[in-house]
Amino acid sequence: MSTPAPGLNEVLQRTFAFPKPHFLSVTDLNEVEVANLLDLAESFVALNRQTSKKLDLLAGRTLMNLFFENSTRTQSSFELAGKRLGADVVNMSPRSSSIAKGETLIDTAVTLNAMQPDLLVVRHASSGAASLLSQKVTCSVVNAGDGQHEHPTQALLDALSMRRACGRIAGLKVAICGDIAHSRVARSNIAMLQMLGAEVRLVGPPTLMPSQVDRWNVAVHHDMRKGIAGCDVVMMLRLQLERMDGVMAPSQREYFRFWGLDREKLAHAAPNVKVMHPGPMNRGVEIDSDVADDLTVSLIQDQVEMGVAARMAVLATLAARLDNER
């Protein structure tokens, strides 16, 4: 075990009483909880850059990754987060197991729950799946993405990346661009950024906007140049290419022309603009490689790094609650 990174001890010592057994939705959190999670994550960033990255905060704990949808990056991010905190990590891909034989989500959850995991990280294609699961198990559930609903750890890592790059979040102008309608990343980020005092704008064609989005207290722009004008952060979302073939947009090239992020459009944003993307990217559809790979503007690599730290913060916080209960 290594010495905790500088500052980590202080953060851990004021480990706040996290009131909820699960981490399901940004809307369950308040500003103080988010600030504490971000501070904790910040300390883990330092730890993760050391040679020896291992802590024993989760020693003896079992973390199960239950991914009904494929996601190499989120799953490995949670796996690393768990392992660096000393937990035993098991990865389940139900597609290849009994779910295919007609077992329901709840049956699977109850079965896994009987193996006494402490933390269950779930990704599922249906909105509300993580919440449903949390009602049927005795361990802590972390939502790693439920349908088109929420992806709260993504919002946390995005907030961390933004805070590090811009020094603050309150007052930032953030444009979220692309397929808002189908995006859990957008929903979690909108809730998180509004809670932290940023000004959120949504940019994209009307076919990719959720219904009654005007009631979300955000500005909606269909013209990308106007939408990102003066913005401190431009957050691009991943597009599903099959939606870009005359379904939600006429073609990939038409989409790129009007809503793809390139240098020319980016020039309308604030001078020190930062570009974000939750990955994986469709280069040349929603974002130009020239922008994505420019490390002076792109936070995309940072986001991946912050992902591990943010997830460590979530897992450590939930585990501290488990310890208190014992």
Place this chain on the structure above:
Amino acid sequence: MTRPTAFANVRLLDPASNYDGPGAVLVTEGVIADVIKGQDLGSLSSDFEVIDGAGKALMPGLVDLRVKTGEPGAEPKETLKSAARAAAAGGVTSMVVQPDTDPVVDDPAMVDFILRRARDIELVNVYPAGAATKGAEGQRMAEIGLMHDAGCVYVTDADRPIIDSKVFQRVLSYAKSFGVIVAHRPADPWLSKGAAATSGEFASRMGLPSAPAVAERIMLERDLALAEVTGARLLVDQLTTAGAIDTLRRARDRGVAAVATTSINHLSFNEVDIGDYRTFCKVDPPLRGEDDRQAVIEAVASGLIPIIVSAHSPAPAEDKRLPYDEAAPGAVGLQTLLPALLTFHHEGRIPLLDLIRTVTCAPADLLGLPAGRLAKGAPADLVLCDLHAPLIIDADKLLSKSKNSPFDGRRLQGRVLRTVVDGRTVFQA
């Protein structure tokens, strides 16, 4: 040979004659022999068994135009018998069962099967609806005339809209020649495909696949236009949106022969009741916004929507304990219909007799049934009810085989004390 019975010392509620006052009902041979309005029972033959209602309300048994069971084909969900027991406990004395079973009720033999099963069960009156198209697939007309002769009370493809306008036009004009009512639930199939909720702020926030409310109006416009050109009798199955209600009002003003129902679920709940993905609130059509719910209540109050149905649709736990978009739609409602309905009386929204009319003489008259009224010669289908008794709905205690009630935990007022069908007591609290 049952003994003649007198239901005395009751508050009679008879919307057909607009009577709300003290009185008594005399029953002989399963038929209402006399209705005495006023306090004076007169000289009653000692043959009568007198049931003292202690001042509680006596009203016609409820007539529910839209009930699904699982029989035949899905008996673990609900049988005709379990549904009939729930109906009796809920004061529903006549129910129309939907044809989308397995196999589908789309020929006279199946109509006869349902009628025979109902006779064997001998609890409440069961009337089959026949499928409008073979297999309820919306393509080829079913044997509407033969099913009508066998005793089906209307034709419908139940939850499946008849998409092909040509097929629907033929069904309407063919059914008209037999005087058969065609029921159709208006929902544009393309807008509604895959939807689990109504588009709007709530569905957007929850990330639920949704259909816009206008999907109902679009299909209703077509249905009414075809009803107008064919002159057929259209039963609009479950109107739930303000836009569609407006469409209906305009068509009615032009003289189109269409009658609409709505469901107790859409009167009682809005989309926000879905809350944290409560699948018991997943119904089809999906719950609407509060503006729509208010418009539906208003349409019932004004008489534009004259009939309320339970939309009883059993779904077992294994079909409901799933992520919201995968869960089966539907809610059981036979046993909660009356107390849920009475909410609008207790809230002062809709006068009591008008409210009861929507589940008694209005549906009975539409189908030409003698039930639904307290009148000499009518079948003795009666409900004795304590209108004010409070109750907390406990879904686990409902008599349906499936317990999927969105009213679980709700506090309602109105307890059924006794249900009588053809003079026989089929339920007593």
